[in-house]
Amino acid sequence: MISPSTPPSTPSGTPVWNDPSRPVGERVDALLQELTLEEKAGQLGSYWLRPDPEEATGGAAPMESAFANDRSTFEAAIAHGLGHITRAFGSAPISAADGVEHLRTLQRQVVGTSRLGIPAIAHEECLTGFTTLGATCYPAAIAWGAAFDPELVRTMARRIGDDMKGVGVHLGLSPVLDVVRDYRWGRVEETVGEDPYLVGCLTTEYVRGLQEAGVIATLKHFAGYSTSRAGRNHAPVSIGPRELRDVVLVPFEMAVRIGRVGAVMNSYADVDGVPPAADPELLTTLLRDEWGFEGTVVSDYWAVSFLESMHHVATDPRDAGVQSLAAGMDVELPETSCFADLAAAVREGALEEALLDRAVRRVLTQKIQLGLLDEGFDPGTAGGAVDLDSEGNRRLARRMAEESVVLLKNDGVLPLTGDTARRVAVIGPSAAQPRSFLGCYSFTNHVLSRFGESGTGIEITSIVDALTEEFAGGDTTFRHALGVDFTDPDTSGIAEAVAAAEEADLAVVTVGDLAGLFGTGTSGEGCDVVDLSLPGRQAELVEAVLATGTPVVLVLVTGRPYSLGAFDDRCAAVVQAFMPGEEGGHAVAGVLSGRVNPSGRLPVGIPRHVGGQPGTYLTPTLGGYAEGVSNLDPRPLYPFGHGIGYSTFSYDALELSATQIGADGTVDAAVTVTNTSERAGQEVVQLYLSDPVAQVVRPVKMLVGFAKIALEPGQSARVVFHLHADRTAFTGRAMRRIVEPGEFVLRAGPSSEDLPLEDRFVVTGPVRDVEDVERVLTTPVDVEVADRALAADAS
Incomplete structure (x- = not known):
């Protein structure tokens, strides 16, 4: 170690490490030489x-x-x-x-x-x-x-x-x-x-x-x-x-x-x-x-x-x-x-x-x-003039919320109109508690709640208030009943919720999570659960409202997927909103009203049972259902990638550029998607790879490409995935990552379980070791809509 001495400096007397004109490495070395061990x-x-x-x-x-x-x-x-x-x-x-x-x-x-x-x-x-x-x-x-x-x-x-x-x-x-x-x-x-x-x-x-x-x-x-x-x-x-x-x-x-x-x-x-x-x-x-x-x-x-x-x-x-x-x-x-x-x-x-x-x-x-x-150097340049919740921020927050809401099921009750539902009961804890829109690392739930503050610290509109705004000037009226809270065992409010549902044309039942830390919430760091039942007594609330016979739109505002198998088949519609942020109330209201055409897709599966399942779609054959092997059926109620909207789409003609490629080659997989409805909408086109025979057990399928595309009514798009052979790589028996020759299956569609298009290609030649090379990690996508071409904002 060199002991401190007169600091090296430039001709102007500025120490080398303070001179931005010098190379970073030179500045670092000069400063490091001057430091004591302490x-x-x-x-x-x-x-x-x-x-x-x-x-x-x-x-x-x-x-x-x-x-x-x-x-x-x-x-x-x-x-x-x-x-x-x-x-x-x-x-x-x-x-x-x-x-x-x-x-x-x-x-x-x-x-x-x-x-x-x-x-x-x-x-x-x-x-x-x-x-x-x-x-x-x-x-x-x-x-x-x-x-x-x-x-x-x-x-x-x-x-x-x-x-x-x-x-x-x-x-x-x-x-x-x-x-x-x-x-x-x-x-x-x-x-x-x-x-x-x-x-x-x-x-x-x-x-x-x-x-x-x-x-x-x-x-x-x-x-x-x-x-x-x-x-x-x-x-x-x-x-x-x-x-x-x-x-x-x-x-x-x-x-x-x-x-x-x-x-x-x-x-x-x-x-x-x-x-x-x-x-x-x-x-x-x-x-x-x-x-x-x-x-x-x-x-x-x-x-x-x-x-x-x-x-x-x-x-x-x-x-x-x-x-x-x-x-x-x-x-x-x-x-x-x-x-x-x-x-x-x-x-x-x-x-x-x-x-x-x-x-x-x-x-x-x-x-x-x-x-x-x-x-x-000044640690802060904007001072008190900075607006940390600007209008631009809020517009983006709303767009993100709107694009993330997933419509899981709809028997035609959505979107809501004054003709079909003039009296709507809005029931449940997440309808009136906007903190449920926020994750455990939001300031509101991460810090503010620990100081005994009941507010949110930012402007947030609840679901019930957003619905009232959404339908302002129309004939639809909304009545809110809490029913139960997120974790409070008190069920005395269920009677009021049932009465509200009985008097309504439709009930919007909102259930879900309230994030916290280390056991203070139903979701968040240190808030783990023994099974995937709805938190607290919320399942009892859902059952009580369903028993009235009034059509139910179930809205989940959650941080994790919960089991819905007990009541999904009795719901007229099911909406999943994963902690949609400060503009979440408006996003949910927009989906229910039809102002927003939902385009969210599930990043996790929705389980049918509260337990007894592996959890994710990325599993080998033995992780799935096999009759006669186990009495437990692990198949999800709604799979990874699932989601519907108010538009419909058809999938046609999966075309591969080659039937054979080398172990360092590329195959292009083109999918044609058409909006078959009368409303503009967005579709998430998903490409999955299967490796039928390999030297180690492989997942049944794995996502290797996706693109979110917007199409007008009747419009088609040709979505081309450029799949390099490296995307088939896996860790082999020798614990080296390899591209192994053989046949591979590509499937395309709107979810991991709805893949109407299929084709196959073969990787030829010897095994290629990619352990020590910077292999291809993504699947680039090109989208050709109508007569114009553009690069997709996806991989």
């Missing part, structure tokens, strides 16, 4: 100025209270510099203007204390929008999946990034790339769905949008988190290495290689006995050596400490810190704990200084790339 370690730590426990109830992170008494003061934490400032905006109710000044104050202290004046990176949560008071709350990630529109997700992320950048935030802890494997897991709402390709396409576009705004995106949770035993949060993960490679890791590889993401966050859960926070094979060999990741790895909150306290693979905090850093961790969040002793560990020979330098170089690179070391 200053190096300081760049890898963080601090969370959390609210007093008496001000807030519950925690925003797992086991937060367990770490409340042992943390140091902010002054002590920044004595040798600081890597990250944790959630200056998102920890308590604070206005945008006050948040900017709060962050400026913290940065002034960091810079003033740092011998070389190095600011900290400010990070925040941003999955459903910037998680701060008054910011737009977009639909939950599971609703992005339902929209099947990557470009729309990218636009949303760019707006989120613009808002965060304007107030001085540099890094967002989003998106979530976990693939749903068990619907009982509380964090299903934070995922994009159960298919790795859908997850990868949409989250990669989120990464692009956020980083186009100048805010670093962070992939969560690397890796295996959603495959925990029994769907329990933080439970062990027992999947095999093949499922890890071919399902769990696929979206991460896409976001790293295609999205060029700047940060990755580890998963809490241990995978086959190895915690990711201390796994060099995952954090270094795979992520960096194989995929070429160049950003920083940041720990999930207290994950490094958990190596000692929860996983028991470290003897003490220092050992945990050394193991994690050596594995490839760069920054400890949300506070410096185990990394506090890194300098001493180097001096005592327990840690190589080169490993410390490796992480520091990555952090300094990002700080310089973000402009933090440039002269005149």
Whole structure:
């Protein structure tokens, strides 16, 4: 190590690291040479100025209270510099203007204390929008999946990034790339769905949008988190290495290689006995050596400490810190704990200084790339003038909500009209509680609710009020009855709901989730469930209203799919809205009225039973139904990809450009789709691949391409998928990813179980090993509508 001396400077006297005209690498090297061991370690730590426990109830992170008494003061934490400032905006109710000044104050202290004046990176949560008071709350990630529109997700992320950048935030802890494997897991709402390709396409576009705004995106949770035993949060993960490679890791590889993401966050859960926070094979060999990741790895909150306290693979905090850093961790969040002793560990020979330098170089690179070391750096430029819930944001939030609502069933009762239903009973808890539209990582449910606030912090119109607005000036009237609450066992309100239904021409029954954290909600982090029954006494409410004989439109506002097999066949229509955000009330009302032609498709299946099923469509033959093998039928009530609208479409002529291709060739699959109705609408064209015979067991089918297209009445489109042979690749018996010669089946249609078109092609030649190459990860799509051609906003 080189001891500090006179800092190298330019002819003007400016230190090299402060000169934006110099190459980033040169600036980083010059600054790194000047840092002491303690200053190096300081760049890898963080601090969370959390609210007093008496001000807030519950925690925003797992086991937060367990770490409340042992943390140091902010002054002590920044004595040798600081890597990250944790959630200056998102920890308590604070206005945008006050948040900017709060962050400026913290940065002034960091810079003033740092011998070389190095600011900290400010990070925040941003999955459903910037998680701060008054910011737009977009639909939950599971609703992005339902929209099947990557470009729309990218636009949303760019707006989120613009808002965060304007107030001085540099890094967002989003998106979530976990693939749903068990619907009982509380964090299903934070995922994009159960298919790795859908997850990868949409989250990669989120990464692009956020980083186009100048805010670093962070992939969560690397890796295996959603495959925990029994769907329990933080439970062990027992999947095999093949499922890890071919399902769990696929979206991460896409976001790293295609999205060029700047940060990755580890998963809490241990995978086959190895915690990711201390796994060099995952954090270094795979992520960096194989995929070429160049950003920083940041720990999930207290994950490094958990190596000692929860996983028991470290003897003490220092050992945990050394193991994690050596594995490839760069920054400890949300506070410096185990990394506090890194300098001493180097001096005592327990840690190589080169490993410390490796992480520091990555952090300094990002700080310089973000402009933090440039002269005149200001942590906030917009101040109180920024509008975090602008009209443009709200328009986009409404469009996303409208495109994500899924119409599962309709016997003709929808859309509602004054001729068919003048008296409508609107029944159920989610009709009047707009918090049900928001995910657990919304500011409303994540922070505001812990401060005893009953409001939402932003303007949100309930479903019943939105319906009243939607039909204003007409003859239709609406009467609301709560019936039951989300989890309250009191059923005394069911009688009023039944009376309202009996007097109505139609009943709109709204049931679902109210998100929270660690058991405070029916959905969200730490809110896992034993089965897929509707929460609380809501199923009893549905049964009571159905018993009246009044036609029922069942509306689900949920973060996960729930079993509907007990009453689906008695409902006139079923609408699924996956936590549609602040404009969700208007979106649901628009679908019911017909103003919105629903185009959402299921990113997860809807189960028939409350249990006894594998959960997702991505399963081999033995995971499906086989008569005489088991008395349990795992087939879903509504499959992945399903959804209908007020338009109808026909599928014709799946045409392949070739019947044979080489192991590195491409086959084009063209599908003709026609709007056969009298109303313009959108269709999600889906392409699935099957591998009938392979050296390992393969899924019955897997999504390999999709495109959301808009067609006028009578209009046709030719949708051409360019499928490279790499898209057939899988991890073989030798644990190498290969393209194996043989026959493959392509099917196209509107859902994973409705695939009217089929054709086959053969991959010829020897087995192709693609383990060490940057293989093709996407299926590009071209859409030719009428006489004009355009590139689809899909993959």
